[in-house]
Amino acid sequence: MLSSCLINRYWGQGVVYSTVDKIIEVAELQARAGGYSALSFRVIAKQVGIKSASIHYHFATKADLGVAIAHRYTARFEQKLLRLAEHSAQPSDRLEGYIALFVEALTVDKKMCLCGILAAESDVLPEALQRAVKVFFEVNVAWLQGALFADQPQAKAQAFLVMASLEGALLMSKTMQTDAPLQQVCKLLRQDCWQ
Amino acid sequence: MLSSCLINRYWGQGVVYSTVDKIIEVAELQARAGGYSALSFRVIAKQVGIKSASIHYHFATKADLGVAIAHRYTARFEQKLLRLAEHSAQPSDRLEGYIALFVEALTVDKKMCLCGILAAESDVLPEALQRAVKVFFEVNVAWLQGALFADQPQAKAQAFLVMASLEGALLMSKTMQTDAPLQQVCKLLRQDCWQ
């Protein structure tokens, strides 16, 4: 099924995408705005340029699509974290790079973190998707713990605090329609993490 | 319409509720599990013991119901904050009381903060509901700023951090199915807020 990623491509802004990639891309943006329940096969299909029934060819059920989105989102995020650890040796630089991921979501994408919004409605998600979202948080916390607070006694707690405050601040900034919450939280994190 | 709160009551566990109260109560629990989109007139009606059409008598549209839930949630929260400020003079005690509100949501209700989950999907909410959710955050930040960090130079930033980290930690704890994120975040907040 996913082997189709390599064929049936089209040109868009100089980059090639398969239909599967397009479906996931469009679906991710939709989910980051309204969550899992806001995903609509018909709306996705219209934006991709196919019929809703065709999505079922690539993803048997809506839950499968949801899991695919979460997996790709987590994989991309993980790649960025690995690159970040490679290119920045200083914990403070790594924090800065991590913060940038959330600021980018707010100011560039103008969307929530996918797994943040999915986590909010995790009680009513298909079990497989719940697990996928959980993995995203575990990956993030593990990276923060190792890459930012390696030698500190409360490394895990610090990791939780950084991620929770950024997710929460993103939530607040979106709703309050101002950068202030996220910006202020970032400022305090920079000050306090290794004072 | 809302005058009906005072009539047509029934007994449940020694407390009187009107039909409107029951609708809002049931709807709030549903929204705190799956968000606005998970609200279903039919499901609410079944739990309340009336027909779905009857809900429209009390709330013309789903958006009206959503706003009513958010308003009541915010009003109750605000009452708790006022009482907290009355009974606790020390900022540290007030923080403890504030933390308890989120821990209670996780461990007793086993539900998200209503406005946390609504904020996540705020992009697709009716405008009136968006505004209601925004008010909840404003009320909380204003209270934290005045009651916990009154004389501190970065009072507002501190307020943002406390609320964002608690909302985020609640999100993470729900999804990761462990108290750890919320507990660890609380621990760090207690340590760092006035060191």
Added chain:
DNA sequence: CAATGCCTATCTTCCGATAGGTAGGTTAGA
């Protein structure tokens, strides 16, 4: 020939919303 990647057409289920009816209570005027 067979697999791939779409299509059309259709199904059932659920959704919020509306129209119109009714039992029971309250109010107001003769």
Added chain:
DNA sequence: TCTAACCTACCTATCGGAAGATAGGCATTG
């Protein structure tokens, strides 16, 4: 005080639309 008018708080029945899902067909490609 009787009664007509009205209000409250529901009800039944139904609407149009959107949801995910499925069956079966039809090109294109290797």
